[in-house]
Amino acid sequence: MRRHFPTLVLGLCLSTFAVAAATAPPPAPPPVDPGGGAIPIPPANADNPTADVTSWAEPSQAEPANAADRLSADPVLRGRYLAVAGDCKACHTDVGGAPFAGARPIRTPFGIVYSANITPDARTGIGGWTADEFYRAMHKGVGHGGKRLYSVFPYPYFTHMPRADIDALRAYLGTVPAVSQVKPANRLPFPLNIRFLLRIWNALFFHPGELRPDPAKSEAWNRGAYLVWGPAHCGGCHTPKNFLGADRNKHALQGGRLDNWVAVNLTGDPRQGLAGWDKADIAEYLRSGRNSYAAASGSMQEVIYESTSRMSDADLMAIATYLKDLPPGAPKPGGWAPTEAAMRGGAAIFADACAACHVADGSGVPRFFPPLRGDASLQSKDPTTIVRIILEGSRSLPTPARPTPLAMPAFAWKLDDNEIASVATFVRNAWGNSAPAVPASKVAKLRRRYGGRTGG
Amino acid sequence: MARDGMSRRVALRLGAVLSAAALALPRSAFADTIRRRLPWGPAAADRPERIDARPGYLFFTDAEAAFVEAAVARLIPKDELGPGALETGVPRFIDRQLAGPYGQGDHFYLQAPMPKGVATQGWQMGSPSEVYRLLIPQVNRWAADAYGQAFAALGPDKQDEALKVLEKGDASLKGGVDGKAFFELLLQNTIEGFFADPIYGGNRDMAGWRLIGFPGARYDYRDFVGRHGEAYPLPPVSLSGRREWTGKQS
Numbered sequence A: 001m002r003r004h005f006p007t008l009v010l011g012l013c014l015s016t017f018a019v020a021a022a023t024a025p026p027p028a029p030p031p032v033d034p035g036g037g038a039i040p041i042p043p044a045n046a047d048n049p050t051a052d053v054t055s056w057a058e059p060s061q062a063e064p065a066n067a068a069d070r071l072s073a074d075p076v077l078r079g080r081y082l083a084v085a086g087d088c089k090a091c092h093t094d095v096g097g098a099p100f101a102g103a104r105p106i107r108t109p110f111g112i113v114y115s116a117n118i119t120p121d122a123r124t125g126i127g128g129w130t131a132d133e134f135y136r137a138m139h140k141g142v143g144h145g146g147k148r149l150y151s152v153f154p155y156p157y158f159t160h161m162p163r164a165d166i167d168a169l170r171a172y173l174g175t176v177p178a179v180s181q182v183k184p185a186n187r188l189p190f191p192l193n194i195r196f197l198l199r200i201w202n203a204l205f206f207h208p209g210e211l212r213p214d215p216a217k218s219e220a221w222n223r224g225a226y227l228v229w230g231p232a233h234c235g236g237c238h239t240p241k242n243f244l245g246a247d248r249n250k251h252a253l254q255g256g257r258l259d260n261w262v263a264v265n266l267t268g269d270p271r272q273g274l275a276g277w278d279k280a281d282i283a284e285y286l287r288s289g290r291n292s293y294a295a296a297s298g299s300m301q302e303v304i305y306e307s308t309s310r311m312s313d314a315d316l317m318a319i320a321t322y323l324k325d326l327p328p329g330a331p332k333p334g335g336w337a338p339t340e341a342a343m344r345g346g347a348a349i350f351a352d353a354c355a356a357c358h359v360a361d362g363s364g365v366p367r368f369f370p371p372l373r374g375d376a377s378l379q380s381k382d383p384t385t386i387v388r389i390i391l392e393g394s395r396s397l398p399t400p401a402r403p404t405p406l407a408m409p410a411f412a413w414k415l416d417d418n419e420i421a422s423v424a425t426f427v428r429n430a431w432g433n434s435a436p437a438v439p440a441s442k443v444a445k446l447r448r449r450y451g452g453r454t455g456g
Numbered sequence B: 001m002a003r004d005g006m007s008r009r010v011a012l013r014l015g016a017v018l019s020a021a022a023l024a025l026p027r028s029a030f031a032d033t034i035r036r037r038l039p040w041g042p043a044a045a046d047r048p049e050r051i052d053a054r055p056g057y058l059f060f061t062d063a064e065a066a067f068v069e070a071a072v073a074r075l076i077p078k079d080e081l082g083p084g085a086l087e088t089g090v091p092r093f094i095d096r097q098l099a100g101p102y103g104q105g106d107h108f109y110l111q112a113p114m115p116k117g118v119a120t121q122g123w124q125m126g127s128p129s130e131v132y133r134l135l136i137p138q139v140n141r142w143a144a145d146a147y148g149q150a151f152a153a154l155g156p157d158k159q160d161e162a163l164k165v166l167e168k169g170d171a172s173l174k175g176g177v178d179g180k181a182f183f184e185l186l187l188q189n190t191i192e193g194f195f196a197d198p199i200y201g202g203n204r205d206m207a208g209w210r211l212i213g214f215p216g217a218r219y220d221y222r223d224f225v226g227r228h229g230e231a232y233p234l235p236p237v238s239l240s241g242r243r244e245w246t247g248k249q250s
Helices: A002-020 A067-071 A075-086 A088-092 A131-140 A163-173 A195-205 A219-229 A279-288 A299-306 A313-324 A340-358 A384-392 A417-429 A440-450 B002-024 B062-075 B090-099 B128-147 B156-168 B179-195 B204-212
Strands: A105-108 A111-114 A256-258 A261-263
Touching: A067 A075, A075 A088, A075 A163, A088 A299, A131 A163, A219 A313, A261 A299, A261 A384, A279 A299, A279 A313, A340 A417, A384 A417, A384 A440, A417 A440, B062 B090, B062 B128, B062 B156, B062 B179, B090 B128, B090 B179, B128 B156, B128 B179, B156 B179, B179 B204
Parallel strands: none
Antiparallel strands: A105 A111, A256 A261
16 A cells, blocks of 8 residues: 555545646645654654664663753753753764764655754754744744755644643754754655645644643643653554544544554553553653553653653653553454464464564563553554564563663564564464464565564 | 994894894784773674575585484484474584684684694594595495495494494594594584574574573573563564564574
8 A cells, every 4th residue: 555655645646736837837645754654753763774873772871860950940841851851862862973963864665864963053953033933833833934845854743732841842953963964855755745735634633732631631641641741752653543644533543554563552442552551651661661561662761762762750650640641543354364374374383483582372471471461562453563573573671770681683584474474463462462364475575674684 | 342233133123033033923912902982983793604504504414414314303303302413404504604704613723733632632524524525425335334334324223323333433434534533523512503693504493402491692681680480571682683583484
């Protein structure tokens, strides 16, 4: 489906063009952003899936948490806390590049967008922007000189932030070292590279305005809602996208996909969501990268490392309070019935290759080897994450709270496509789990990109 | 002054010698130091080298193959307990080993000079591939003299007898070669082939492992460590899996 996006989008743009041509020059919904699967947060290894680019995840590099900044009288410190909560650094720092100097390639289903330099450099950064201009970018997605910004920059979330917070963020960004670095030109096909079209996208999907607290809810709930829908922009990954890359808010936070990682359902869905986690479990996961049910993998590791592990306990509990109050959405069909052959083969492979760590009954070793029984990511309808982890292995995130990174080895060299499909199908349907079977073709597709030199 | 010049020259020479020595050190002499991180990369793996999967032999000539097939079939014969070395592919295992680094003696120091050693000095012959190539015709020649036919053509009883003579070092081989050492090498390689992982060509269907109840290439037994007095329930598994995995032959 993914490869058809550009054609589809092009077709739609052109047909809209025909309708709108009477009034304005080039029109059409310019869908350029996270779309169908991509998101604002780049994978740690966007450009070189086989390289060990997880060097950011070294405990020695961890800066002291700055949880206390949140309530500081100094706007710079408050802004620093917001920059952490928003994980600005993730997108606005290239791998190995200067912090906030941008130029990181962000893969979207529509093409590559490079992040902006948000250091105070006057020429290539945002040093020349006024406070009003900065607010307009955050609040309306309109940059310097009236240039429309692609929503890969999550202004549909930042619009919920009050002016005071945005000013504080600007105050902090004014203090980071200025770096002169020009952003490379985005690699988007025509007509997606016509920024004017973003006006139409905004008209369709963008609802500017600060988030208003709900007086019927607790302070913690409201703080959590603000973080989730504002700076932390959780839905950027965890909300599914429509074909133009906009959030499908009817399914808000019910799980999305980004560059071949599944962002799990954050609602109380009993299989794919967080029904089994209590508030403390959510906070522990965001703080340490692990809890007794799961260990973070994929892009979430970067979010935890750069952002949530440095937030205050109160804020993590606030996020948990809000998430635990989310309705689970329509019940998902269950009772998947994978073939007996896949389950039998998968059970044999699991016993021989997986059970040593994950234990025969899938209970794992909590906080060391993730339990597979009841896991949300594992039972997500989209099996991308589980297949990818079997192919290339995974390393758990070292955080100050959990400094020892445990690693799962790659199995791409050892298991063929059918075997990976079988064992993935098995773990998705054993011990009370239930999820659709994984076809070998799905494994073959992911192997081409993530199988490494050892595949085959 | 002259003394100063001399010492400078000595220093320069010493420097040259030391840097040459440093260059000559194998890379492995500089070990990686790992601190504060677990080395890991996505999809990284030190996969075991697979043998050349083409049918037939790569190293053995027909005559050599006939000898090795006959000999291993007597060293670990097929019996009521299961298949023997021949049936489990041991000749192929030995062939692939002799065709590879092992056969070239990559584990031996093989530079001249080579004075005659004594028994306590261990292996005193050339590389394993040289030994097989040199010794098989000698053994066949001796068998023809002693029993009237090349080794492979003898009946099982005569083959057993010939192997016993060889093992004792009593076979009169020409050219000063060591029949006893060859027997030991052949026996060792046969056992290796019978019990090595099937990905290396022998131990077909993990028959060697089944014979002795070895569960194969498993990571650990945490699920079973507390279960005393019970037989381990899982069958052996190769590095490449087992039949019960999806449609794969081990």
